[in-house]
Every structure is written in C-alpha cells, then in structure tokens.
Amino acid sequence: MRQEAQAIVLAAGPGMRMTSLTSHTPKCLLPLGTLPMLCYPLHLLQQAGFSEVSVVVSEGQEQRVGKMVEQYGLKVDLDVAVVSTAHDPGTADSLRQIASKIKRSVEEVVVISSDLVTDVALQDVLDQHRSRGADLTMLTSPTPSLQTTPPGPKSKTHLNSDIICTEAGSGRLVYAVAGGDYDECVTLQSSLLNCAAPLLLSASTQDAHLYVMKRWLFDYVLNKESPCADMGSLKAEILPHIVSCQFTDHSSNDKLGLSGAVEREEWDDLVKKYNSSVVPSRHHSLAHLQPPVCLTFHHPGLCVRANTLHTYWHLNRKINELFNQVYPNSEWQLRHPTAVIHERAQVSEDSVVGGGTVVCEKTNIASSVVGKHCRINPMVRLSASVLGDHVTLASGCVIENSLILASVERKCVIKNCIVTDSNKIEEGKTYSGEVLEATQDFA
Known part of the structure; x- marks a missing residue:
C-alpha cells in the first residue's frame, strides 16, 4: 500500500x-x-x-x-x-x-x-x-x-x-x-x-x-x-x-x-x-x-x-x-502439526488443538478449543470448552462448557465455570456455574 x-x-x-x-x-x-x-x-x-x-x-x-x-x-x-x-x-x-x-x-x-x-x-x-x-x-x-x-x-x-x-x-x-x-x-x-x-x-x-x-x-x-x-x-x-x-x-x-x-x-x-x-x-x-x-x-x-x-x-x-x-490466506492451522495426540485419544473433528500441546491416552475431547503448549493427562473428558495456552488438566478431570485459563492440577468436575486461578481448585470437588477467579493482576 x-x-x-x-x-x-x-x-x-x-x-x-x-x-x-x-x-x-x-x-x-x-x-x-x-x-x-x-x-x-x-x-x-x-x-x-x-x-x-x-x-x-x-x-x-x-x-x-x-x-x-x-x-x-x-x-x-x-x-x-x-x-x-x-x-x-x-x-x-x-x-x-x-x-x-x-x-x-x-x-x-x-x-x-x-x-x-x-x-x-x-x-x-x-x-x-x-x-x-x-x-x-x-x-x-x-x-x-x-x-x-x-x-x-x-x-x-x-x-x-x-x-x-x-x-x-x-x-x-x-x-x-x-x-x-x-x-x-x-x-x-x-x-x-x-x-x-x-x-x-x-x-x-x-x-x-x-x-x-x-x-x-x-x-x-x-x-x-x-x-x-x-x-x-x-x-x-x-x-x-x-x-x-x-x-x-x-x-x-x-x-x-x-x-x-x-x-x-x-x-x-x-x-x-x-x-x-x-x-x-x-x-x-x-x-x-x-x-x-x-x-x-x-x-x-x-x-x-x-x-x-x-x-x-x-x-x-x-x-x-x-x-x-x-483469517483468510493464512498458513496457520487450528489443528497444529506440532500437537501430539495419542493414538488412543479421541478428538472430534470440530475441535481445535494448538501447537506443542500433548493429549494423552484415553482422553476424549469434543467440540472444544485447546490452546498452545497444554497438557491433557489421561482419562480427561473435555467437551464444549475453551482452554487457554499453557494449561494442564489433571488425570480424570471432567470439564464441560467451561472457560479454563489456568491449570486444573487436581482431579475434579467442572461444569459451566470460568477458571483463572489454579489455587481455587480442590481435589474431588464438583464446581458448577462458578467463577474461580485469579486474585492477582497480570504483570
């Protein structure tokens, strides 16, 4: 121009x-x-x-x-x-x-x-x-x-x-x-x-x-x-x-x-x-x-x-x-070639997986967005949700219709929630319709 x-x-x-x-x-x-x-x-x-x-x-x-x-x-x-x-x-x-x-x-x-x-x-x-x-x-x-x-x-x-x-x-x-x-x-x-x-x-x-x-x-x-x-x-x-x-x-x-x-x-x-x-x-x-x-x-x-x-x-x-x-005429791929998806994991065609992300075995991801450099541990069920970058999900987590911008490092059930603070998650608990919010401002 x-x-x-x-x-x-x-x-x-x-x-x-x-x-x-x-x-x-x-x-x-x-x-x-x-x-x-x-x-x-x-x-x-x-x-x-x-x-x-x-x-x-x-x-x-x-x-x-x-x-x-x-x-x-x-x-x-x-x-x-x-x-x-x-x-x-x-x-x-x-x-x-x-x-x-x-x-x-x-x-x-x-x-x-x-x-x-x-x-x-x-x-x-x-x-x-x-x-x-x-x-x-x-x-x-x-x-x-x-x-x-x-x-x-x-x-x-x-x-x-x-x-x-x-x-x-x-x-x-x-x-x-x-x-x-x-x-x-x-x-x-x-x-x-x-x-x-x-x-x-x-x-x-x-x-x-x-x-x-x-x-x-x-x-x-x-x-x-x-x-x-x-x-x-x-x-x-x-x-x-x-x-x-x-x-x-x-x-x-x-x-x-x-x-x-x-x-x-x-x-x-x-x-x-x-x-x-x-x-x-x-x-x-x-x-x-x-x-x-x-x-x-x-x-x-x-x-x-x-x-x-x-x-x-x-x-x-x-x-x-x-x-x-x-985002026309771009080489960027929503299912990034550097994502590692285990052969025994199930990821739906309409899901997005970012570069450097690891999806482990016996995990099911349906209609979700998974950001870059995430780790989805075994036996996670993730549906209709959005994960930000660098998010880890603990084994056995069940997450539905939720926005996750911080790691979930303890096995739990999260439905219809927003998570921005890992410290708010307790082992074995079920969360529904909550905002688990960060307590510190970004740097």
Missing part, C-alpha cells in the same frame, strides 16, 4: 466488561482459537496491504505484543506505542498520547479496535471512503445474534445496539448514539425528519469501532484548541460531535435543524483557532471551511467485537467454522 494511510490498533483497553478474564491476561492477548485476539485485526490490515501498523498498548505489554509478528507469522512491522493507563484513559486519550507516531506524509488514518473480528474487505471500505470524498467513514454491521450461552453464574446477557441514522441510498451518517448511552427511548428533534432525503433509523446496528479519517479531521480531533480536547471517548463523544459538524449551512449562519448541529459562524471560528495552532501543512489546513462528510460502510457479514464475555465465548466456540472467513 502506498504511504497514503496509516493504521492504528487500539489495544490498551482494560476489558472492563470481562474482568473475570482480564485480571489474568490483557484483553488484546486473550486467545481466540489458538491465536491472541490482537492477531485478527492485524491480519485484516495485512490483507488490505498495510506493511506497518501502530499498536497502542498499556504499560508492561509492549514486549509481549512486539514478539507477535515472529510468533504468529504476521507480515507487518509493528510500531508498539505505550500509553499510561493510570487514569483509565478513553480511546481518544490513548490516541492523543501517541499522536507523534503519526507520519506527516499520510493522508488518512485507520483506527481499529483490537477486539474486532470481521470478514469485511478493508480495501472496499478504503475505496468507498476515497471515491465518495468522505472525511470520516465508520464501519457498521447488524448487531450479532449469539446462540451460545457463556459459562459462569446465570445472568441476562444483552448486547446493546447503537442507534444509527443514515440517509437512505447514500449511507451518509446523520445521527449516532452509542449502545448503553440511552435508556429505552431516544429523543430526536422533529426537524431531523424534515431532511430532503429519506432517513433510515436503526436500533439493531452496531458501530464496529473501525474508522477511516482524513488526516485533517484526525488532527482536528486531537488538537487542544478543538472542542474535542476534553472528550475521552472516540465513539461516545467525538463521533457524535463530528457528525453534528456536517450540518452547517455553507452560505449562512442558519442551522439545518439537526440536534447538536454546529452553526456556520461557530464552525468558522473553530477553523480559525485550529489553523493558528498547527504547523501549516496541506494535511492540516481547514482553509476550505467545508464541514466534514461522514459516511457509513455497512457490512452484513461477520462482524463481532470480543469485548464482552458473551461475544468472546461465542467467537471461541465458533472459531473452527469461522476461521477461514476471518
């Missing part, structure tokens, strides 16, 4: 909606199949022709992330940027901390979350962005329907859909509210319905957290003189602001009537402040005084963010059938 775009993967998030897992492992390194979660957006960018990618990580994770290219056969160079997470920074705060990493020559910036798993053709997104003259393009998709039930205590699992409003036909984004930022009702001004073009208002669509921005808009978002300076969240705060900036009458000071729209006089004032605070460059100038053009690229195919326990579990349970979609 020509140096017209730079990609940034946001991987510093603490995973607050899946703390039972992220107290053990950083979210971006949680296994999906036999690969860390971060591999999937990196491979997506690689498929689109990116040879260099900036990855934003939290303190202490730079070495582990930096080794991923060699470990997993990726063909991109990683520029790992470390941000402080002492004050739980939002996505926009993380971008501000690594703003100096953005090369002066690029014309577009692609921002993608490390937890996105999708089979979208990113090149198609870029092509639409360029051909339509967009300043911002947001990837959207239907809110996924999840047929699996995650382990742990029973609870209602509900995926918050975003409220997305677009112009019919053009895909122009005119209104966006993040899921979880509204109750049962959303109030819209009646003037929103008076636009010339028909509008499509959807409550079953998600913002996939993949954005393509023109360089000037990216710089505007990060600039200390812009209204975005005090905004911490790219999705919940900055995106609605940018969308509202579209609706400015270029020939007068009149609003077009959309909620939160920016008046022409206000926009011009923002432009003057912005231009006076940056180094002159064709990439930074807002001299054209045109409000931004925001579009959506709607992808009806696979597009899931593994940012909750439910979606993470769903992707792992389905990874065998989804892998070729989300």
Whole structure:
C-alpha cells in the first residue's frame, strides 16, 4: 500500500466488561482459537496491504505484543506505542498520547479496535471512503445474534445496539448514539425528519469501532484548541460531535435543524483557532471551511467485537467454522502439526488443538478449543470448552462448557465455570456455574 494511510490498533483497553478474564491476561492477548485476539485485526490490515501498523498498548505489554509478528507469522512491522493507563484513559486519550507516531506524509488514518473480528474487505471500505470524498467513514454491521450461552453464574446477557441514522441510498451518517448511552427511548428533534432525503433509523446496528479519517479531521480531533480536547471517548463523544459538524449551512449562519448541529459562524471560528495552532501543512489546513462528510460502510457479514464475555465465548466456540472467513490466506492451522495426540485419544473433528500441546491416552475431547503448549493427562473428558495456552488438566478431570485459563492440577468436575486461578481448585470437588477467579493482576 502506498504511504497514503496509516493504521492504528487500539489495544490498551482494560476489558472492563470481562474482568473475570482480564485480571489474568490483557484483553488484546486473550486467545481466540489458538491465536491472541490482537492477531485478527492485524491480519485484516495485512490483507488490505498495510506493511506497518501502530499498536497502542498499556504499560508492561509492549514486549509481549512486539514478539507477535515472529510468533504468529504476521507480515507487518509493528510500531508498539505505550500509553499510561493510570487514569483509565478513553480511546481518544490513548490516541492523543501517541499522536507523534503519526507520519506527516499520510493522508488518512485507520483506527481499529483490537477486539474486532470481521470478514469485511478493508480495501472496499478504503475505496468507498476515497471515491465518495468522505472525511470520516465508520464501519457498521447488524448487531450479532449469539446462540451460545457463556459459562459462569446465570445472568441476562444483552448486547446493546447503537442507534444509527443514515440517509437512505447514500449511507451518509446523520445521527449516532452509542449502545448503553440511552435508556429505552431516544429523543430526536422533529426537524431531523424534515431532511430532503429519506432517513433510515436503526436500533439493531452496531458501530464496529473501525474508522477511516482524513488526516485533517484526525488532527482536528486531537488538537487542544478543538472542542474535542476534553472528550475521552472516540465513539461516545467525538463521533457524535463530528457528525453534528456536517450540518452547517455553507452560505449562512442558519442551522439545518439537526440536534447538536454546529452553526456556520461557530464552525468558522473553530477553523480559525485550529489553523493558528498547527504547523501549516496541506494535511492540516481547514482553509476550505467545508464541514466534514461522514459516511457509513455497512457490512452484513461477520462482524463481532470480543469485548464482552458473551461475544468472546461465542467467537471461541465458533472459531473452527469461522476461521477461514476471518483469517483468510493464512498458513496457520487450528489443528497444529506440532500437537501430539495419542493414538488412543479421541478428538472430534470440530475441535481445535494448538501447537506443542500433548493429549494423552484415553482422553476424549469434543467440540472444544485447546490452546498452545497444554497438557491433557489421561482419562480427561473435555467437551464444549475453551482452554487457554499453557494449561494442564489433571488425570480424570471432567470439564464441560467451561472457560479454563489456568491449570486444573487436581482431579475434579467442572461444569459451566470460568477458571483463572489454579489455587481455587480442590481435589474431588464438583464446581458448577462458578467463577474461580485469579486474585492477582497480570504483570
């Protein structure tokens, strides 16, 4: 790819909606199949022709992330940027901390979350962005329907859909509210319905957290003189602001009537402040005084963010059938050739076994994911479960519908549980619907 775009993967998030897992492992390194979660957006960018990618990580994770290219056969160079997470920074705060990493020559910036798993053709997104003259393009998709039930205590699992409003036909984004930022009702001004073009208002669509921005808009978002300076969240705060900036009458000071729209006089004032605070460059100038053009690229195919326990579990349970979609043209094998499976062990065709794993005799593995360098001792029964890397299962264990990220070194029965702490396991005990959680934070 020509140096017209730079990609940034946001991987510093603490995973607050899946703390039972992220107290053990950083979210971006949680296994999906036999690969860390971060591999999937990196491979997506690689498929689109990116040879260099900036990855934003939290303190202490730079070495582990930096080794991923060699470990997993990726063909991109990683520029790992470390941000402080002492004050739980939002996505926009993380971008501000690594703003100096953005090369002066690029014309577009692609921002993608490390937890996105999708089979979208990113090149198609870029092509639409360029051909339509967009300043911002947001990837959207239907809110996924999840047929699996995650382990742990029973609870209602509900995926918050975003409220997305677009112009019919053009895909122009005119209104966006993040899921979880509204109750049962959303109030819209009646003037929103008076636009010339028909509008499509959807409550079953998600913002996939993949954005393509023109360089000037990216710089505007990060600039200390812009209204975005005090905004911490790219999705919940900055995106609605940018969308509202579209609706400015270029020939007068009149609003077009959309909620939160920016008046022409206000926009011009923002432009003057912005231009006076940056180094002159064709990439930074807002001299054209045109409000931004925001579009959506709607992808009806696979597009899931593994940012909750439910979606993470769903992707792992389905990874065998989804892998070729989300990781195309790869030599990586889900049943790794270096795995050693005893001839008297039974492993179902839909199970995944990572490299360096040893499966001993008289063991039965059905519809499960087993990570790298695991040891499954004799007479283990493992079904509909997910094991992380370097997990050992003691002889005679019975494990069903469970997520195991720590070794189970004592014979026991585990059903519908999450295990991240080996010390919580007692010999001969039966566990059901529990979270056996790590007591120490990851290093």
